[in-house]
Amino acid sequence: MIDTAVMSNDELVDFAEALARIASTGGGPKALAAGLATLIDAAVLVEDAEWRHVALAGASARSVPPTSRDLIATATKDGSEGPIVLRTPGDTVPGLAVRIRGGDAQLGWLSVFPVGVPADGRVGALRLAAAAIAVELSRDAGGGKNRRKSFWDRLISRAYDDPIEAKDDATARGIALAANYVAVAIEAEGLEEAVATVKMGELRKIALESLRTGAGDTIVLERGGGFVFLCPAPMDVDAQNVRTAATLITRSATKVHFGAKIVGGVGRAAEAINAYRTVDEARESMFIARRLFGGSRVMPYDDLGVYPLLLRGGATQIELRAFCDRILAPLRAYDEKHQTELIRTLRLYFDVGQNVKTAAAELSVHRHTVFYRLRQIAEISGHDLDSAHDQLTLRTAMAIDALNSSDQR
Numbered sequence: 001m002i003d004t005a006v007m008s009n010d011e012l013v014d015f016a017e018a019l020a021r022i023a024s025t026g027g028g029p030k031a032l033a034a035g036l037a038t039l040i041d042a043a044v045l046v047e048d049a050e051w052r053h054v055a056l057a058g059a060s061a062r063s064v065p066p067t068s069r070d071l072i073a074t075a076t077k078d079g080s081e082g083p084i085v086l087r088t089p090g091d092t093v094p095g096l097a098v099r100i101r102g103g104d105a106q107l108g109w110l111s112v113f114p115v116g117v118p119a120d121g122r123v124g125a126l127r128l129a130a131a132a133i134a135v136e137l138s139r140d141a142g143g144g145k146n147r148r149k150s151f152w153d154r155l156i157s158r159a160y161d162d163p164i165e166a167k168d169d170a171t172a173r174g175i176a177l178a179a180n181y182v183a184v185a186i187e188a189e190g191l192e193e194a195v196a197t198v199k200m201g202e203l204r205k206i207a208l209e210s211l212r213t214g215a216g217d218t219i220v221l222e223r224g225g226g227f228v229f230l231c232p233a234p235m236d237v238d239a240q241n242v243r244t245a246a247t248l249i250t251r252s253a254t255k256v257h258f259g260a261k262i263v264g265g266v267g268r269a270a271e272a273i274n275a276y277r278t279v280d281e282a283r284e285s286m287f288i289a290r291r292l293f294g295g296s297r298v299m300p301y302d303d304l305g306v307y308p309l310l311l312r313g314g315a316t317q318i319e320l321r322a323f324c325d326r327i328l329a330p331l332r333a334y335d336e337k338h339q340t341e342l343i344r345t346l347r348l349y350f351d352v353g354q355n356v357k358t359a360a361a362e363l364s365v366h367r368h369t370v371f372y373r374l375r376q377i378a379e380i381s382g383h384d385l386d387s388a389h390d391q392l393t394l395r396t397a398m399a400i401d402a403l404n405s406s407d408q409r
Helices: 009-024 030-042 069-074 120-141 144-156 164-170 194-213 236-249 251-254 272-293 307-312 317-338 342-351 357-362 367-381 388-403
Strands: 042-048 053-057 084-086 095-104 105-114 180-189 221-224 226-234 261-266 297-300
Touching: 009 030, 009 120, 030 042, 030 084, 030 105, 030 120, 042 120, 053 120, 053 226, 069 084, 069 095, 095 120, 105 120, 105 221, 144 164, 144 221, 144 272, 164 272, 180 194, 180 236, 180 272, 194 226, 194 251, 221 342, 226 272, 236 251, 236 261, 236 297, 251 261, 251 297, 261 272, 272 297, 272 307, 272 317, 307 317, 307 388, 317 342, 317 367, 317 388, 342 357, 342 367, 357 367
Parallel strands: 261 297
Antiparallel strands: 042 053, 042 105, 084 095, 095 105, 180 226, 180 261, 221 226
């Protein structure tokens, strides 16, 4: 907080740098208003040109009018273009307002209501904050579509720390957030430059038709050489439907003779405030699908087994344990419920080099029983024991389980 009545040039430069840091990390009008509120110990209200609420910060120490419209209208009858003094009934310290401009366009108003020291000596700080906020509002001023796109870009870049802030900003932009989202990343490979633009438009249409659900609007974001689709998934069944629909995109593309390889990935469901997680998982899945599985396919993150851990490297004990539990939980639950030995059978099967006869002898059962249990394991776990990829996942999960358990058998 600045205690002097008038800010020095050095203080203004420091504040300008602080505003730049906020903006560069994705902070919007609310974060910029919060920075100003802290600096001058005042409540800060930001409204757009239509007097719609954009941001409010520092209001806990005093009451703030729901809008500065009437106060500004009263104070600007003389047509003044400079800072506007706001006289509020019962307050000994007047407020102050400055215009938020983008070029010659009036984008809104920045109003401050000081707690103690008058804001007259902080006009430079107000103007700097108004200019920074103008950049943000100008970015959104290209119409409703751009305002909504800007929100999703910010959400994916982790600009919101507070779910309430994200929801309020979404509402202000006409967006009704779903509780959860599933991301689908799609790219087309081997497109000739002459037809790339047209083909990407076709790919977008194919994917949207495949992913269309009744749970809400699907958000389309351009990323790299492809698209990321954020599909609303308020319930588990919605998330499962998205995963299924995404894996069928390549089939739909083949039917319309798309003529290029399509590769993609599907993230797991995530809360709206954490949408970046499902986007990261979708793009990670797409990378793994391209490098390890080849062909034209879209792969869900849940089907990749141990590969995401190998790709990231340096997995923590918590991450390894979570992976192990996710893979083995269905088998362990079945064993507990039906008093079976699927986990033990799988461990022995791997330990003896996948020799069914030896495993049966170790278990004191007929080899047909081992075959039956292996079919159960594949069905319950969703992993094919004849697949090298699935075997790697199961073997890794069993190894982690053994390292974290004193009971090896």
